[in-house]
Amino acid sequence: MTEQTSSPPRWRAAAIFTALSGIYFAVGAILLVRYNLFDPDAPSRVANAGYTVMSRDPHLSAIGFVWNPLPSLVEIPLVSLHPWWPELKTHGLAGVIQSALFMAGAALMVRRIALDRGLPSRWRWAAVGGFALNPVIVIYGGSGMSEAAEIFCLVWCTRYLLRWLDTRRVSDLAWAGIALGVGYLARYEMIPAAVGVAALVAVVAFTRSERADRIQTTILSVLIVMFPIAVAFVTWAVTGWIVSGELFAQLSSRYGNEGQVAAALARGGTAHSGTADGWLVAARVLAMQPLVGIAVGLAALVAVLARKVDALVPVVVFGSVLTFAVWGHYSGTTFGLFRYYLPAIPMVIVIAVTGWGAARDVGLRFGAALLSLSIVVAIPVTTVSMLNANIGNQPLQFGLKSLLDPEKYPAEQQWYRRELVDDRLLAEFLDRKHLPDGSVLMDTFFGWGIWLASDSPKQFVVTSDYDFTAALNRPWDFGIRYIVVSNPALSDADAVHVRHPTMWDTGAGFARLVYSVKGPGGDERRRVYEVLGPPRPIPTDALGGE
Numbered sequence: 159m160t161e162q163t164s165s166p167p168r169w170r171a172a173a174i175f176t177a178l179s180g181i182y183f184a185v186g187a188i189l190l191v192r193y194n195l196f197d198p199d200a201p202s203r204v205a206n207a208g209y210t211v212m213s214r215d216p217h218l219s220a221i222g223f224v225w226n227p228l229p230s231l232v233e234i235p236l237v238s239l240h241p242w243w244p245e246l247k248t249h250g251l252a253g254v255i256q257s258a259l260f261m262a263g264a265a266l267m268v269r270r271i272a273l274d275r276g277l278p279s280r281w282r283w284a285a286v287g288g289f290a291l292n293p294v295i296v297i298y299g300g301s302g303m304s305e306a307a308e309i310f311c312l313v314w315c316t317r318y319l320l321r322w323l324d325t326r327r328v329s330d331l332a333w334a335g336i337a338l339g340v341g342y343l344a345r346y347e348m349i350p351a352a353v354g355v356a357a358l359v360a361v362v363a364f365t366r367s368e369r370a371d372r373i374q375t376t377i378l379s380v381l382i383v384m385f386p387i388a389v390a391f392v393t394w395a396v397t398g399w400i401v402s403g404e405l406f407a408q409l410s411s412r413y414g415n416e417g418q419v420a421a422a423l424a425r426g427g428t429a430h431s432g433t434a435d436g437w438l439v440a441a442r443v444l445a446m447q448p449l450v451g452i453a454v455g456l457a458a459l460v461a462v463l464a465r466k467v468d469a470l471v472p473v474v475v476f477g478s479v480l481t482f483a484v485w486g487h488y489s490g491t492t493f494g495l496f497r498y499y500l501p502a503i504p505m506v507i508v509i510a511v512t513g514w515g516a517a518r519d520v521g522l523r524f525g526a527a528l529l530s531l532s533i534v535v536a537i538p539v540t541t542v543s544m545l546n547a548n549i550g551n552q553p554l555q556f557g558l559k560s561l562l563d564p565e566k567y568p569a570e571q572q573w574y575r576r577e578l579v580d581d582r583l584l585a586e587f588l589d590r591k592h593l594p595d596g597s598v599l600m601d602t603f604f605g606w607g608i609w610l611a612s613d614s615p616k617q618f619v620v621t622s623d624y625d626f627t628a629a630l631n632r633p634w635d636f637g638i639r640y641i642v643v644s645n646p647a648l649s650d651a652d653a654v655h656v657r658h659p660t661m662w663d664t665g666a667g668f669a670r671l672v673y674s675v676k677g678p679g680g681d682e683r684r685r686v687y688e689v690l691g692p693p694r695p696i697p698t699d700a701l702g703g704e
Contacts, residue, residue, distance in 0.1 A: 167243030186300020201250030253302025311341030339386030
């Protein structure tokens, strides 16, 4: 059993949570509202939440089935407050609150692990600070993205697996499983984590059990830890199949990751798509946490010396996700985004913390050294690396250079500082017309920014509306006055383009061009067509008749 220290008062945990939530929210809100610096995935999740309560046809399944629902579910009550705080919807601040709460919760989980392991107060603060104040953690704590929820669930799972190793209580194993199940609702990367956890639990249960009960105990232990994520997996898949006709929309839908990667490659690739060489993959892993290799090696050494697997728990939980990210990046199966390697940061911190409960002398020196290096070495390396566009390959990372050195990187010359400006202009154009409900048809997988920016969201017939397909087929019969279509050269999965391939170029024979906007890169991104009526029948003589 791990040595315990007296528990600090509960108010201290509440104070830490409140302070960190406030810091993350402040950073995210300033970057988003003041500097228009964000990752578009974040406000798109806010839009998914908004469709469930503010669209013409509000229903919970409007949240969509391509991306995991947890972030948007948390944002539903927040975005509902937009009449009193418009930026919750228009700028996606509801997402910033969501990620700030989850990342602050992850920091508290790190603290709880440190308390469980009996760390002295100063080293507890070092562990929490080394995680919570890492610049990438701060940025993604305020990003509105799903990474914060993923990290929270991974640390939550790790804590209860460590407790189970000490106590052998079934309840601790069950809580670890619940963390995996909740995490699956945040990101699909929890599946490789669950596979790793199942293998670890099977090995530990088998080796600890009496010979006569080994098989039964091992099977039951694995079932307990895997049951919650299995339920989440089946429930999400079956619900998606019933509502949308697709069991795994993330894989099969043209909007999913596979479809987006294929589309990016077909257009000649982007800065973060396609097959990567091993050096680039390694560079991004080590830029996120330069001590990751050392930490894993020392964890294995401590486990051997102490004859305990505690230090290997974070390696299995976080390492499984990192391994999947490396494979996906190297093979070109996923976009090689820097943020996919975020689990490396808590992994190293938790490995260091587990040293206190391992081989006493070796573990103390190992844990103290690793924690110190995580602050003195890792944080500066990560800070510098993420500003490199080849490493921190998203505007939310390298875009910070335009704030730190505005003379060298003027804001007006940085395309990412103009994200969604075109959508806001288009929303203003439509709002000025004071259209009745259901007048504008738009595929919101691409036009979600327009919907968020609009003061009249019910004027849109959006993709999640039950009558969207019928209105798309015969817009003149459903009161559609305008159709918004995205440039097929940039987004050929737009439902309008798929149904009416000539809409972008000619209006498909039943609409005329009335407005267009350019994207942040200067290319024409959206067009608005006014519906004139049913297509005119082709004259008989044009068909060669008499």
